Amino acid sequence: xxxxxxxxxxxxxxxxxxxxxxxxxxxxxxxxxxxxxxxxxxxxxxxxxxxxxxxxxxxxxxxxxxxxxxxxxxxxxxxxxxxxxxxxxxxxxxxxxxxxxxxxxxxxxxxxxxxxxxxxxxxxxxxxxxxxxxxxxxxxxxxxxxxxxxxxxxxxxxxxxxxxxxxxxxxxxxxxxxxxxxxxxxxxxxxxxxxxxxxxxxxxxxxxxxxxxxxxxxxxxxxxxxxxxxxxxxxx
Amino acid sequence: xxxxxxxxxxxxxxxxxxxxxxxxxxxxxxxxxxxxxxxxxxxxxxxxxxxxxxxxxxxxxxxxxxxxxxxxxxxxxxxxxxxxxxxxxxxxxxxxxxxxxxxxxxxxxxxxxxxxxxxxxxxxxxxxxxxxxxxxxxxxxxxxxxxxxxxxxxxxxxxxxxxxxxxxxxxxxxxxxxxxxxxxxxxxxxxxxxxxxxxxxxxxxxxxxxxxxxxxxxxxxxxxxxxxxxxxxxxx
DNA sequence: CTTCATTATTGACGGAGCGTCAAAAAAATC
DNA sequence: GATTTTTTTGACGCTCCGTCAATAATGAAG
Numbered sequence: 001x002x003x004x005x006x007x008x009x010x011x012x013x014x015x016x017x018x019x020x021x022x023x024x025x026x027x028x029x030x031x032x033x034x035x036x037x038x039x040x041x042x043x044x045x046x047x048x049x050x051x052x053x054x055x056x057x058x059x060x061x062x063x064x065x066x067x068x069x070x071x072x073x074x075x076x077x078x079x080x081x082x083x084x085x086x087x088x089x090x091x092x093x094x095x096x097x098x099x100x101x102x103x104x105x106x107x108x109x110x111x112x113x114x115x116x117x118x119x120x121x122x123x124x125x126x127x128x129x130x131x132x133x134x135x136x137x138x139x140x141x142x143x144x145x146x147x148x149x150x151x152x153x154x155x156x157x158x159x160x161x162x163x164x165x166x167x168x169x170x171x172x173x174x175x176x177x178x179x180x181x182x183x184x185x186x187x188x189x190x191x192x193x194x195x196x197x198x199x200x201x202x203x204x205x206x207x208x209x210x211x212x213x214x215x216x217x218x219x220x221x222x223x224x225x226x227x228x229x230x231x232x233x234x235x236x
Numbered sequence: 237x238x239x240x241x242x243x244x245x246x247x248x249x250x251x252x253x254x255x256x257x258x259x260x261x262x263x264x265x266x267x268x269x270x271x272x273x274x275x276x277x278x279x280x281x282x283x284x285x286x287x288x289x290x291x292x293x294x295x296x297x298x299x300x301x302x303x304x305x306x307x308x309x310x311x312x313x314x315x316x317x318x319x320x321x322x323x324x325x326x327x328x329x330x331x332x333x334x335x336x337x338x339x340x341x342x343x344x345x346x347x348x349x350x351x352x353x354x355x356x357x358x359x360x361x362x363x364x365x366x367x368x369x370x371x372x373x374x375x376x377x378x379x380x381x382x383x384x385x386x387x388x389x390x391x392x393x394x395x396x397x398x399x400x401x402x403x404x405x406x407x408x409x410x411x412x413x414x415x416x417x418x419x420x421x422x423x424x425x426x427x428x429x430x431x432x433x434x435x436x437x438x439x440x441x442x443x444x445x446x447x448x449x450x451x452x453x454x455x456x457x458x459x460x461x462x463x464x465x466x467x468x469x470x471x472x
Numbered sequence: 473c474t475t476c477a478t479t480a481t482t483g484a485c486g487g488a489g490c491g492t493c494a495a496a497a498a499a500a501t502c
Numbered sequence: 503g504a505t506t507t508t509t510t511t512g513a514c515g516c517t518c519c520g521t522c523a524a525t526a527a528t529g530a531a532g
Contacts, residue, residue: 011480029354030352030353030354030355030357031352031354031355032354032355033354035517035518035519036518036519036520037517037518037519040483045481045482046481046482046483047482047483047519047520048480048481048482048483048520048521048522049480049481049482051520051521052480052481055520056519056520057518057519057520112348112351112352113352115348115415115419116266116267116348116349116352117266118265118266118267118268118269119266119267119268121266132421132422135422136422136425139422139426158437161437162427162428164426164427164428165428165434165437167426168413168416168423168426168428168431168434169409169413169434169435169437169438169441171412171416172408172409172410172412172413172415172416172435172438173405173408173409173412173438174408174412175412175415175416176407176408176409176410176411176412176413176415177404177405177408177412179351179408179411179412179415180404180407180408180411183351185368186368186371186372186375187404189372190375190400190403190404191398191400192398192400192401192404195404198401198404198405199405199408201394201397201401201405202405202408202409202442204445205405205442205445205446206438206441206442206445207445208444208445209440209441209442209443209444209445209446210441210445271488271489271490272489272490272491273488273489273490276512281510281511282510282511282512283490283491283511283512284491284492284493284509284510284511284512285509285510285511287490287491287492288509288510291491292490292491293489293490293491
């Protein structure tokens with residue numbers, strides 16, 4: 001169980017190689033650019049062998065998404081360990097989310113493709129649940145910080161308003177913004193040259209709206225972000 | 237120019253018929269479920285005739301989106317005419333946006349498909365710009381209300397923060413939320429049974445965060461929404 | 473080392489579905 | 503009624519997915 005036979009090694013390496021070849025195809029040419037015959041040609045194995053690894057084209061796309069999905073959890077976990085008050089930890093997680101979008105833009109392209117029912121339908125439950133679990137882990141890290149904030153009385157949520165609802169709002173805001181930013185042309189036209197900065201401002205406003213202490217004018221956001229960068233996200 | 241020949245009438249009617257047949261195919265079976273041969277069979281015209289109307293499959297999808305895109309502008313325009321303070325007009329527009337999502341969920345499915353570069357690439361500039369213009373009109377209606385708010389001193393934006401940036405935030409929040417809600421399964425799991433209500437709460441929080449007067453605890457949201465419903469959105 | 477069984481690889485093939493285009497039909501013009 | 507123009511048709515070519523019988527490689531046993 002411990003070590004692998006040469007054959008097993010070869011299979012693992014080949015799987016990685018297939019994905020390495022497929023990734024730029026999808027990134028550069030989108031869903032229709034991913035071509036099973038071309039992959040087979042590029043990795044110098046037959047099409048049948050590719051199908052031994054992935055049951056269909058769509059399965060390759062979700063496998064590419066899986067490759068990145070754990071990274072976000074890892075970044076969120078590190079960010080949540082930031083030493084500071086609850087709000088500052090929340091900011092740290094936002095910074096992690098921004099970093100993830102900047103460093104792994106491919107992931108969101110894969111996700112957009114997988115949003116189509118007719119694509120996702122063809123993918124395996126197994127990989128679907130890996131991605132789903134990563135997402136849920138991220139959400140629950142954020143929810144944890146929100147609960148800490150409530151516990152420490154930095155934040156008082158309205159009646160009936162659960163921490164999960166706040167997470168949903170933050171998640172919507174950021175994912176919506178990054179999705180619009182990717183489509184892009186509209187933003188230029190509106191004079192928004194740094195969407196990331198604007199998202200940060202909106203997160204601050206949203207948290208202020210819930211009166212999550214300390215309010216945004218009570219700390220120096222630039223200094224805070226530098227500290228976050230240095231203390232929990234330095235090696236990215 | 238004024239009236240149409242019988243032939244021209246027939247062509248227009250046929251175009252509508254094609255879209256009528258295509259719509260449920262896309263809605264029910266997604267991008268892959270749209271099949272040119274099936275359409276031809278269902279409308280009882282040959283495939284070649286379909287291609288006289290639409291240069292490709294993707295063009296049909298964008299035409300379906302175009303069918304709905306003007307409706308949102310219309311709803312936004314009506315909502316912006318709500319008699320009240322700037323913040324209440326903003327709420328009216330949010331209500332219009334919510335109504336649009338509820339009544340025209342298809343539109344967002346088409347939009348998700350068209351977000352894929354490999355799909356949008358194949359569509360005509362003409363239809364792309366129709367949709368783009370509608371979106372821009374909506375944005376500028378919202379921006380107008382924001383500017384009114386600034387002019388009437390209900391709202392003071394931070395330095396460097398343009399009305400367009402606020403629009404971007406609201407747009408991100410709502411489109412992100414509705415997109416997540418459509419994917420759905422995650423929300424149930426988080427105990428969010430009414431995403432629309434949660435979005436409303438977040439919009440309120442965001443506007444509060446910018447200190448847009450009157451703050452949310454200074455008015456009765458339920459009464460306000462009823463008035464909006466009655467006065468500008470009644471016939472929907 | 474040889475034989476046999478098991479597993480892995482191959483690529484020709486079937487089939488689905490998009491988009492085309494030469495021929496046929498219909499409409500318009502003279 | 504003849505001729506030109508426009509419209510319609512559906513068989514066809516093409517691309518690309520996914521399969522599977524045949525072949526090759528690997529491993530086990532004698």
